[in-house]
Amino acid sequence: MPVFQYGTTEIEWMFKVDKKLSHHYVTVERGKTVLLRGPDVSEEEQLELIRYRARWIKQRLAEVNQPQKDEIVSGSRAPYRGRTFYCEVIPAPELSMVEVSFNQSRFKVLSPEGHFVSRDLFKAALERFYKQKAQEKIGSRIRHWQRETGLDATTYKIKKFEARWANCTDNDVLEFHPRCMEFSNNVMDYIIIHELCHTVEKSHNKVFWQLVTKHCPNWKELHAEVEHSGMGL
Structure with missing residues (x-):
């Protein structure tokens, strides 16, 4: 697979042709090779696409390959309106699902699990909040x-x-x-x-x-x- 050297970071990628897409998209996932998808292009053009997104790819690689925590606790942060904000996790055993609200520059997270919330449950609750x-x-x-x-x-x-x-x-x-x-x-x-x-x-x-x-x-x-x-x- 081709490799682009960005500073001290080697960005290895694989290309997948997707004729349904009109633009090219880069996906960076934990433990996986960087994926470039979109209309068929030469390897030279792929390199330019990777070069253009290299800074973002490097940042994402660093983020996704960090040791993962499976829980969100008070002090964790979540994105909203161009910034990230403090999360306050409050035990709510009476609830059947996690609830997320935003007030005074912080997220209030009501968790039926106690003083923490599982990452997957928090992600789903945050997306419900975004949708609202x-x-x-x-x-x-x-x-x-x-x-x-x-x-x-x-x-x-x-x-x-x-x-x-x-x-x-x-x-x-x-x-x-x-x-x-x-x-x-x-x-x-x-x-x-x-x-x-x-x-x-x-x-x-x-x-x-x-x-x-x-x-x-x-x-x-x-x-x-x-x-x-x-x-x-």
């Missing part, structure tokens, strides 16, 4: 940017994707992954503008990017943050 917040907040931002841009969507929904953050359907329905709530307000606004522009032009062609630039002049900086997440638009 996305339903509360994204609609008003869409309406704001529809007024600002003059672009109209049919409606919107919250939908979990495997390898992308958002989508615009053929019927101009905007769809957003609940984990979009991990992004800052500026990045989230860019994602909304990006999908609204797809109501006019479905492809990522020159006309599309000109429209994005018109409504979001600093889109490249914001798009880079989305790309570095490992999933695309």
Whole structure:
């Protein structure tokens, strides 16, 4: 398998052709070779894609290969709106499932397990929290940017994707992954503008990017943050 040397880190990757994808995506998982997926390209082009994401890949490799803790406790941190916040775990034996809320710059985690919560249960509860917040907040931002841009969507929904953050359907329905709530307000606004522009032009062609630039002049900086997440638009 090909290898890219990034400083002292060797990034070995494997390439998987996926004709259903219009862009390339990088997946970094614990104990696995870095996976690059997308339309068929030469090894030289693969190298450029890996080089572009090398800094993010190095960071992710360091994170996922750390000794894992199976429990979330008070003091653990979780992402929300472009930052990570302190988690306070509170025993709640009367509950049948973990509940997550956010108040005064910290997560409040009610756990039927006691002073800790299993990582998998916390992940599921956090995603439920993201979904609730996305339903509360994204609609008003869409309406704001529809007024600002003059672009109209049919409606919107919250939908979990495997390898992308958002989508615009053929019927101009905007769809957003609940984990979009991990992004800052500026990045989230860019994602909304990006999908609204797809109501006019479905492809990522020159006309599309000109429209994005018109409504979001600093889109490249914001798009880079989305790309570095490992999933695309």
